[in-house]
Amino acid sequence: MKVLGVDVGSTTVKAAVIDGEKILYTSYLRHYAKVKETVIAELNKLKEMFGDEFSVAFTGSAGMGLAQRSDVPFVQEVQAAFIALKKYYPSADVAVELGGEDAKIIFITGGTEQRMNGSCAGGTGAFIDQMASLLDLSVEEMDEYALRAQKTYPIASRCGVFAKSDIQPLINQGASKEDISASIFQAVVDQTVAGLAQGRKIKGNVVFLGGPLHFFKALGKAFRGTLKLGDEQAIFPENAPCFMSIGAALYAKTLKPQKLGDVIKRVEKARAGDGIVKGKPLFSSKEEYEEFLARHSAAAPAEEDATSYVGDCYIGIDSGSTTSKMVAITPDRKLLYKSYTENNGKPLDIVIEKLKHFYSLCGDRVKVRGCAVTGYGEELIRSAVCADFGIVETVAHFKAALYFRPDVDFIIDIGGQDIKCFKIKNGAIDSIMLNEACSSGCGSFIQTFAKAMGMKIDEFAKLGLFAASPVELGSRCTVFMNSSVKQAQKEGMSREDISAGLSSSIVKNAIYKVIRAKSPDELGNNIVVQGGTFLNDAVLRAFEIETGKQVIRPSIAGLMGAFGAALYALDNAKEKSSMIDRKSLEEFSYTSKSAVCNGCTSHCNINIVSFNNSRKYISGNKCERGAGMKPSDNDLNIYAYKQKRLLECIRGGGTRGKVGLPMQLLMYEQLPLWAGFFESLGFEVLTVRSSRELYFKGQHTVASDTVCYPAKLIHGHVESLLDLGADFIFLPCESYNLDEKASTNHYNCPVVAYYPELLKANNDRLGDNFVKPYIDLNHRANAVKVLFGALKKFGVKEHEIKKALGRGFEMLEKYHADVKAKAIEISERAEKENKRIIVLAGRPYHLDPEINHGIDKLLTSLGVAVLSEDAVYDRSDPVKVNVLNQWTYHSRLYRAADFVSRHKNIDLVQLVSFGCGLDAITADEVRSILEKNGKLYTQIKIDEINNLGVVKIRLRSMLAALEESR
């Protein structure tokens, strides 16, 4: 009897027919969101070929709903793979399967276990598709490119959005497509190995399944390299893409046969699902739309014809993450030239091409008197074309908005990658809100999506204008949105409804995630919207509906950065512009190569772009040293001081054995205490430095991929300390932190308090050699008892412990006192030198350079002095806040905010770890304290992404705003 398995996935339909032992037929088809039609066509074909009598089972994520609604037996896809593996690869130890949206892993030997990726890591095949379109390559090309790569860059592998934030700057910096392609595949591998295997080693005979692993040779290669598999151990089956359908067919052997014709009929009749939430239409009538268009056509600048104009001009260039914009204006602010071009991974080439085009239009009639560059690629473009000015994006956008609306009080810009909003008060920027990594890429998402549907972006957006019931697609991030879109497609929603749904999702993301507006009044009365994404009428309409406000969208909404830059060049032009002339432009050429900077232990991957006139542009470096400049001033940086001072707590030596102290989370602040404690007892204290490599070392023991980066890093510390020969590792569990008598309670956060439990449970190398006593340090007598219980196996006596703990506390108090004294010294010097001070406030463990990615140095290079929250909090009174003030570290944040509020030249930047749930609460409260005192609030989210591009824009914007308000 024949059996049939149909695997309906997020992007493809796969079928297999088996008769007895023989596989008669397999197929692999893309369904382009037409799930039902594709399945029915395939079933009809099979009926023609093999007759009507079959046992049938469906599998796959889209097969699930379809099977249910058409009453066909269903087998979960991992289960299906498992059945097929047992039959065809009985010697397999592990199977890895990557699909369109899910990643799965099946451990067969040593305890069967089947795993799927968590909600956050969604998007593997889809992720590769998206990255390829970002590089303007087909996926096949990307595969070929990757095979020719010479190096890989570290790319955040947790999710597509994060990876994109890492990749975009690489593209802008001119890293080669070969290397980026290989890095993308490597990121997929890292994600699977770390996020999915979570502690279980992938070893033995490994079978690789699913479309992407079958089609992309570079991906297979990366897996083999990472897992160190020999040729025999890595198995890539011929039928890998349709393996699950074979499994489903095998599963069907246990089922009763039925008429395929009946199955087809039931599938045809299957109703759409009810799991979709729908909204209201954007426009109810053509008239309404026309009224809307008329209203928005008003805001347009006057234009001048470049082919006949004679006179001066000013050029503004906005080199964005996905597009480059260029504008030329006349002295009376008329628009002479404009261009809006997609980068396609070559931002510099685009700008040069457009400049040439502009010159060719104007001939020698026009003289360039000034040029300003803004955006992500500012520095690269600026050094390439010798522009006069480089300005911060926010300044450019504000300038442009003023042109259209002199009384503007709120500006929102939705570009490809970022959403930026700023409030204007008294003619100056009052607060700036930028999206965090997690919600980035919304603008370009809609574009990539349109491309995938084979449509132009404006064509696609128009579809949504009159959609009857826009789909609700959620607003957390594009990965979640992508999976919601897929679900909507499967449920048979129209492209119109999806288009409209996407537009309103982007808007909701901006309003509720970035602006966090509770009522429309917070947005002010004179709103200017800009950015390429707002050229889309559906997005604009969704914004007006959601906020209930009428806004101004300039006709050049996509060019506002460039326009503002041109206005800036006009206002600030010097005698003579430094920009390269027409002749040098014709001769212009450049080469780019990557290298590793050996200036310090960070070993940054840097990119060197050499121009034909022997100038160079270096990027990717975290500090000035990489770019060949003088390092920043460490004397005014408390982070630099603390880093040095902390390590001085370890004297070295000891005869009783080696104790490893993992330097993260709570150990960062308590190092003086525990180093003093153990050295006083006669142990040798070992610590290691954090680094990205160290993180990778422990990545396989990370149990939860949404936990914060500091916690993930500590896994690497444990591994390294064991490698260094630590006899035991010490990390206490502390529900309570030290009571600083300024808050309702003095807890640690749950992760800081109990992470040692997780470390122990997920690392096989830890057993009796991991000491994690439960201590409350506020009760010293009890702490002595507990420590004695935990350490007596090493032969220490209780009286020794008592003494040692006393010594530890002395060291801790001395450390705190020194830090506070240094802070006063820095404040005084800064005041004398008339320098601004920024309190870079976070947690003690944000001191780790691998966590803060050198933001402190970035600040000092921008000419400000840097303090930290723990150095200043007790120079203010305890505060009462709106939330339950019950965590010690967070209580310091509130007090630091209060301290800052009392000083004119001191401001605060809050560092927040991605995934820190408590900071969702503290951030709003710190912000409210600062804003009540008329201070600017700036937050920087940090994670494993170590690209400082966005951070730099953010800090420069803040400093520019501070300067202006001065």
Place this chain on the structure above:
Amino acid sequence: MKKFCDYTDKYPVWKKGMKKTYKILVPNMLPHHFDLLETALRKQGYDIEILSNDSRRVIDEGLKHVHNDTCYPCLCVVGQYIDALKSGKYDVSKTALLITQTGGGCRASNYLSLVRKALAVEFPQVPILSLNFSGLEKHNSLPMPMKLFVLLAYCILYGDTIMWCYNQVKPYEATEGEADRTREKMLEYVRRAINENKYKRYEEINENIIKSFALVKRTGEKKIKVGIVGEIYVKYSTLGNNNLEKMLLSEGCEPVVPTLMDFILYTVLGKVNDARMYGTGKATGFVYKVVYDKIRKMQKVIAELLSKYGFNPIHDMEHLRACADKVINQGVKMGEGWLIPAEMAALYECGVPNIVCAQPFGCLPNHIVGKGTIRTLKKMHEDINIVAIDYDPSSSGVNQENRIKLMLSAARLNDRLGSAS
């Protein structure tokens, strides 16, 4: 006394006279228990109403009013409040809200402040009350006289009995809907007992509940049992977990949901353990231990009656503690802490190896006590079958369902293997 710099915003305070004129809204966290809680508080003279609104608008309002990185339960609760206040069903100048607070080291203790912030913009006149036993919000707490405290304990215990029996009967009922009818009848029975002041007839009431469920005709077929553990809100609330129990029922499973009193006793033990481990608050620890012993005895009565009528008994708290000790230290006391791995281990020992561990996306304690303990549990029991599911306003239902189905297919396979050998 240090000087404090006060940054608190003004908010409406609960005043004595309000009890007579105000309606108090409560979000629905547990369907069975909150029904009884409503009756109990009404009896004290409070005009209580449990909210049942659960449309998409609830989630949208939540998204609007709380920080997106705040956990999902907070978003649901705030959304439910605001949606209700906007519905026009209530006189907002005479409405207050009530929310529970544990005072633990997790974010959940801050829900009250977050609700207050959310209200500040559109409903600045609506006061919010705290229901807690930790001395928080002294001026804005529901007064908790001993009598009410005891009554609430009874409500929870009866709610547990009803829930526990219902879950064991519903999957097997011979006549569609009979389990639900019995549940309604039993809730009404307990409500009457509360109103007539007969709620202390503890054994009699429990026995009647259990007997009534035992009388429901059942088919006797064999079904896969699936335990539900996790963060307290998404574990119990249908709004929070996309109707997880219903989904499991439709998949032909028997959901096994540990009782609410286990969670209460877990928080009570927090103080007992603190005294034991850190030598702090010894007097409080002693009092809490007395309370613990007393309630545990009451739980035992339920367990014995359940066995008598052929049901599986509820967990014994001391057994849960012993289970916890094999996996994690009882010092882990934030959020649901050691209770989650303890319940997973206990479920396994009681013949329920298949478990959904539910948590809000990015839940802090659950990194450690949920996902973080699965490996240890796997090492102890090779065939324990746990799936961790994240709940979030934006993650798609298909995503959750597919993962639960994977767990179920493994469950069925293990079941077949088990019965074959």
